[in-house]
Amino acid sequence: MARPTVYDESTALAAVASVVDKGATMGQIAAAMTVSPATVYDWQRRHPEFCEAVQAARATADSVIESNLYAAACSGDLAAVKVWLSNRSPVVTPMTPNDLALEKMYEGLGM
Numbered sequence: 001m002a003r004p005t006v007y008d009e010s011t012a013l014a015a016v017a018s019v020v021d022k023g024a025t026m027g028q029i030a031a032a033m034t035v036s037p038a039t040v041y042d043w044q045r046r047h048p049e050f051c052e053a054v055q056a057a058r059a060t061a062d063s064v065i066e067s068n069l070y071a072a073a074c075s076g077d078l079a080a081v082k083v084w085l086s087n088r089s090p091v092v093t094p095m096t097p098n099d100l101a102l103e104k105m106y107e108g109l110g111m
Helices: 008-024 026-033 037-046 048-072 079-089 097-108
Strands: none
Touching: 008 026, 008 037, 026 037, 037 048, 037 097, 079 097
16 A cells, blocks of 8 residues: 655645646646645545635636636627526536537538
8 A cells, every 4th residue: 555645735735726727627736746636635635725725726717717608608609608508507408518519510511
């Protein structure tokens, strides 16, 4: 069994701040910290300040994307309108990345 990675609060929080607000996944956070994703999840369970930092940075990144998507939808970007509405309305089924790829393909074919 491998020896547990030592948690250093200042290093961990600095690493989170440097990558999560850019939309990093847990795997990318782990890579930036040179630890395994399992270690990142473990640190989130054991260290509330680390968990809060990850959640806050992810919320900031999500907010930026949401604002950009909203702006694109308001400017008439049909794909953005569909994504916005499909994720906001319980009546409409959320679009998948495959749906968007197919839509772009059809647009390219003039369909």
